[in-house]
Amino acid sequence: MTPDPCCEPVFACQMCGDCCRGYGGTYVTESDIQAIADYLHEDPKRFKSKYCQLSGSRYVLAQAGNGYCIFWDKLCRIHPVKPRMCRNWPYLSAVLEDIANWRAMGNSCPGIRTDFPDDVICRAVARQIEKRRNARLDDEMTSDPESGE
Numbered sequence: 001m002t003p004d005p006c007c008e009p010v011f012a013c014q015m016c017g018d019c020c021r022g023y024g025g026t027y028v029t030e031s032d033i034q035a036i037a038d039y040l041h042e043d044p045k046r047f048k049s050k051y052c053q054l055s056g057s058r059y060v061l062a063q064a065g066n067g068y069c070i071f072w073d074k075l076c077r078i079h080p081v082k083p084r085m086c087r088n089w090p091y092l093s094a095v096l097e098d099i100a101n102w103r104a105m106g107n108s109c110p111g112i113r114t115d116f117p118d119d120v121i122c123r124a125v126a127r128q129i130e131k132r133r134n135a136r137l138d139d140e141m142t143s144d145p146e147s148g149e
């Protein structure tokens, strides 16, 4: 899912695109849909019919004929607005709930290092989740007209 390059030793994306291939993985929320549709200058409804499929009651990004996400072309074509799920990978709270998830994810993602002790991995993942949370709070502050900024 071509995450941003990151200095954490527990993960370094190899840009292989493996996580952008295969059906059903990439859920998109309504705010993801709105952001990507805006980026592509598409109407959100049209975006859904053109680029999404339903998985149960939830939307996922459609696959191209080659089995990759419809937005994959050696790189993510919507990188600045890619879905939250893609942005968060591999720093997921599920890893903090059960470190076995990190090791399972490592089976399909060559960027994930599994040769560190559990506590090192957990600290690195927790740090990234915290950074993300702080960045979100900063965004909310700067976009809040009541904040006086």
Ligand code: SF4
Residues within 6 Å of the ligand: 001, 002, 019, 020, 021, 026, 061, 069, 070, 071, 072, 073, 075, 076, 077, 078, 079, 082, 083, 086
């Ligand atoms: S949106 Fe981008 S990062 Fe996410 S699966 Fe598709 S190509 Fe990969």
Ligand code: SF4
Residues within 6 Å of the ligand: 001, 002, 003, 012, 013, 014, 015, 016, 017, 018, 019, 020, 089, 108, 109, 110, 111, 112
């Ligand atoms: S599978 Fe892992 S290493 Fe490959 S592109 Fe996705 S995040 Fe990067």
